[in-house]
Amino acid sequence: MTVWDRPEPPARPVPLDRERIVAAAIALADEGGLAAVSLRKVAARLNAGPMRLYGYIATKEQLFDLMMDEVQAEILPEEQPGGWRDALRTLAHRTRRTALRHEWLADLLGGRPALGPNGAAVAEATLSALDGLADIDTVMRAVETVSAYFTGAIRREIANLRAERATGLSKHDWQRASGPHLTKMLATGRFPALSKAVYDGTDLDAETAFDTGLDWVLDAVATRLTSSPQ
Known part of the structure; x- marks a missing residue:
C-alpha cells in the first residue's frame, strides 16, 4: 500500500491530517535540510504525540515522498507552453527555481519516482510535450537525458550554495583565496588546458x-528526434 492509498485516522483533540504534517515537515526541511526532519520533530511542531503520526505515515521515507510531491506542484506551469522545446525548458527552469526555494529537493531529485498526484502530473506534462514526435522509447530517452542534465546542474548549484554558507566564502572570495596556489600550479606548465x-x-x-x-542538451535532443522514426 502506498502512502497515498493509506486511509487517514479520525481527528483527535489536536487536529491532524497529512496536509498539516507535510507542511510542518517542509518547514523543518526548509530551515535545516532533510536531516532536520523526523516524525518526532514534526509531531513536536504540531504539538502532537509522535505515535499519532504513524496513523498517517508509516516511515520517514514515506514522509519524504509526500514532501517531494507537495513541492512538485510548484514545478507545473499554469499553462502548457507551446512546442516541446519551450515545454521542457520551462519545466527545467521551474524545477531549478523550486529547488532554490527548497534546497532539500536537490537531495531527492533523480531517485525512484514516488508518483504521487503532482509527480505524475509533472511526468505527464514532460512526456506529453514530446508525444507524437518519435517512438515512445526515443521520447523516454530524450526525457531522461534532459532530466539528467538539469538534475546534475541543480545539485551542483545547491552544493556550491551550501559550501558558501559552510565556509563563509562567496564564490569570488574562494577564488581569491585559492588564487596563489592555483597560479603556482599553472605556472609549472603541466596543465595547459x-x-x-x-x-x-x-x-x-x-x-x-x-x-x-540546457540549450546544448535540447539541441542534441532535437537532432535525435529529427532522425528517429515515428
Missing part, C-alpha cells in the same frame, strides 16, 4: 550557465 580555461574562459553566473547547458 586548465590554464586556458582559467585565464581565457568566461565566468558565467549560475542561471546563464544552466540555460546555456
Whole structure:
C-alpha cells in the first residue's frame, strides 16, 4: 500500500491530517535540510504525540515522498507552453527555481519516482510535450537525458550554495583565496588546458550557465528526434 492509498485516522483533540504534517515537515526541511526532519520533530511542531503520526505515515521515507510531491506542484506551469522545446525548458527552469526555494529537493531529485498526484502530473506534462514526435522509447530517452542534465546542474548549484554558507566564502572570495596556489600550479606548465580555461574562459553566473547547458542538451535532443522514426 502506498502512502497515498493509506486511509487517514479520525481527528483527535489536536487536529491532524497529512496536509498539516507535510507542511510542518517542509518547514523543518526548509530551515535545516532533510536531516532536520523526523516524525518526532514534526509531531513536536504540531504539538502532537509522535505515535499519532504513524496513523498517517508509516516511515520517514514515506514522509519524504509526500514532501517531494507537495513541492512538485510548484514545478507545473499554469499553462502548457507551446512546442516541446519551450515545454521542457520551462519545466527545467521551474524545477531549478523550486529547488532554490527548497534546497532539500536537490537531495531527492533523480531517485525512484514516488508518483504521487503532482509527480505524475509533472511526468505527464514532460512526456506529453514530446508525444507524437518519435517512438515512445526515443521520447523516454530524450526525457531522461534532459532530466539528467538539469538534475546534475541543480545539485551542483545547491552544493556550491551550501559550501558558501559552510565556509563563509562567496564564490569570488574562494577564488581569491585559492588564487596563489592555483597560479603556482599553472605556472609549472603541466596543465595547459586548465590554464586556458582559467585565464581565457568566461565566468558565467549560475542561471546563464544552466540555460546555456540546457540549450546544448535540447539541441542534441532535437537532432535525435529529427532522425528517429515515428
